[in-house]
Amino acid sequence: MxxxxxxxxxxxxxxxxxxxxxxxxxxxxxxxxxxxxxxxxxxxxxxxxxxxxxxxxxxxxxxxxxxxxxxxxxxxxxxxxxxxxxxDLNAVHAVEADRVTVGGGATWRSVLDATLPHGLTPPVLTDYLDLSVGGTVSAGGLGGMTFRHGFQSCNVIELEVVTGEGEVVTCSASAHPELFDAVRGGLSQYGIITRAVLRLVRAPERVRLHTLSYPDHRAMTADQRRLLSTDRVDFLQGTIRPGRQCVVEVGVGHSADSPPDDEETLAGLSDLRDRAERVDLPYLELFLRLSKLENHLRAAGTWHHPHPWLHSFVPDAAADGLAAELLADVTQEDLGEFGRILLYPIRPGRVSSPLVRLPEGEVAFLCSLVCFPADDPLLVGRLVKTNRAVYDRIRAIGGHLYPVSAVALTRAGWKDHYGPLWPAVEHAKARFDPRHLLTPGQGMFAE
Ligand SMILES: Cc1cc2nc3c(=O)[nH]c(=O)nc-3n(C[C@H](O)[C@H](O)[C@H](O)COP(=O)(O)OP(=O)(O)OC[C@H]3O[C@@H](n4cnc5c(N)ncnc54)[C@H](O)[C@@H]3O)c2cc1C
The missing domain is CATH 3.30.43.10 (Uridine Diphospho-n-acetylenolpyruvylglucosamine Reductase, domain 2)
Known part of the structure; x- marks a missing residue:
């Protein structure tokens, strides 16, 4: 092996x-x-x-x-x-026409730095590039292109993995596929990714980004569904600042000399058009927005505050109702000045990482509480408790946790999370990490 x-x-x-x-x-x-x-x-x-x-x-x-x-x-x-x-396992090797080989510790920023000069990009990028390839591929890794291309874990061609047995194994859809399927989105329970061959596609030179405002979240999700059904944009997200703002961000990639037709992009949408904003960005800039916030918060000394973030996937039919409940319970003050609720659609059918749990149906919504609270233990403790309550609600409506969240699950909770997949999870654990050494922080197999 x-x-x-x-x-x-x-x-x-x-x-x-x-x-x-x-x-x-x-x-x-x-x-x-x-x-x-x-x-x-x-x-x-x-x-x-x-x-x-x-x-x-x-x-x-x-x-x-x-x-x-x-x-x-x-x-x-x-x-x-x-x-x-x-x-130190951060090498980014030669860029080929459709792929790049990188160390498991490489950041997405270093991957892009190497691929963009060739006009190439991974199909899906996270909102923040200073995450490691191994860290996101083992969780899933999603962003504004996920509705079209799935997760980062779905856009991997081959992985080199060190199993819990201390064996180095190269796996792909055709070689050791059981390990390949377990490691992608498997929350680091079966192996450590030391090298990844990532799929690349052509990167647009620029992105026209429209920020569209809505009077409420229902109008916002209605337009997101409309945009999804016509498949006319390349990037799609949405955020809510409770009591302040509901916005959809829509990006269309283009070359410098042929800007997109805005009328076509925005046709039939019901946003408050007089509040619409439009910028034209170099492609890379689209993914540096959170880094800019990071610089700001570092300068203010607040980047190091606690971050009890919650991420989940909810069924399409339950998304508006859940958002209404969140808006009744969570204030902008709770989330902090720069905090927000993320709410945007993805297509579960485009996700090919078997261990990433998503609701059934053609469309599901990412629903996240991304907070930058004050460094106040009482407030932070309350937010962690809120996460738990929201997660219980999410389970009740057929949703799933995106397990990069501040929610503790016991073994029973994991069993519930994986549902019918739990026997496969136990089987993969027994096969690739029989001594249960790997990644205790999830508490997945703790007694
Ligand atoms: C500012 C910020 C923005 C984010 N934006 C997004 C986003 O847009 N989309 C998204 O999907 N997620 C996002 N996340 C969540 C992020 O993807 C996960 O928390 C990810 O696991 C962090 O990667 P990391 O390299 O920092 O991993 P770490 O925190 O170092 O590790 C995370 C987990 O991965 C495991 N791990 C690390 N390296 C490897 C490896 N080589 N092989 C196997 N397992 C490994 C660790 O053991 C751990 O269990 C964001 C997080 C932050 C803080």
Missing amino acids: TTPSSGAGMSKEAWLYAPECLDAASDDFGHLIRRRPAAVCRPGSAPDVAAAVRRAAEQGMPVAARGQGHSVYGRAQAEDGLVIDMS
Whole structure:
């Protein structure tokens, strides 16, 4: 089963015990959960990762890979275990016409930096590029192009993975497909991604971005459904700022010398047209908007506040009702000045990562509470409790968690999350990580 691997093979498997290394690995972007590992290592190749996993196994230690540490609920932490910092496995190899090979610790920003000069892009990008390929492919990874192309995990051609047995395996739709299907969107329970071959498509030079305002969320989702059904845009999202604003963001890619026909893009929409805004951006800029907010919040000293974010997928028919309930319960003050509710449609049929849980039906909505609250433990504790209540509501209406959220699930909760897929999940765990070493932060197999 062992295959040639990435990396030059120079051993970098030394374990680090310095307090500052352990402190850093005990925290994440959420600042909600702190679990201290016994050791951290920073491998330089897949064999290094495999050796580290095997050594941890000998000592019975849990193991978590850490990409960019942008989890919000301790998912890359391993109490008394080993945290494998993937940041040196960040190579971006030669760009080919339809693919690029990258290390599992590479960021999407570094991927784009390499592909855009060739006029190419991954089909789906997240709203923030400083996330690692391994971190998002193992969760799913979605954004404003997901309605058309699925998740990032659906746009992977091949993966090199270190299993919980410490074996290096190259998998794809045709080689070791069970591992390939388990790892993509599998929440890091079956293997650590050390290398990924990512699909590429032509990148538009520019994007015309329309920001359309609505009097309420029902008018907003009605237009999103309209846009989805006519498939006339390349990027589609929507956000609500409670009591303030409901907006749809619509992007159309184009070349510098042939701008799109705005009338065609906006035909039949019911937005408050006198409030519509339009900008023309270089393609890359579309994905730097959250980084600009990051710079602002860093300058204000608030980027390091806790982030109890919740992300979910809800059935089309329940989306408007859920949004109404959220708007009755959650205020802009709760979410913080820059917080928002994300609400936009995706097509479950375009998602080909079997372990990503989505509602049935042709259309589903991403519904997220993205907050930037004050650093106030009482408020943050209340928001985490709200997440739980909202999640219970989401389950009741046939929705699913996007498990990059600040919601704790027990084994029973995971069983409910996976529903009919739970036996396949248990089977994959028994096959690829029989000692249950990998990624304890999800609590998926905890007794
Ligand atoms: C500002 C911000 C914006 C975001 N925007 C989006 C968005 O637009 N769309 C979206 O889908 N998500 C988004 N997310 C969520 C994000 O995709 C997940 O939290 C992701 O897991 C973070 O990646 P990371 O590299 O920081 O991973 P980490 O936090 O380091 O790890 C996350 C999980 O992945 C595992 N992991 C890390 N590396 C690997 C690897 N190489 N192989 C296997 N498992 C690994 C870890 O063990 C952990 O369980 C956002 C998060 C933040 C903080």
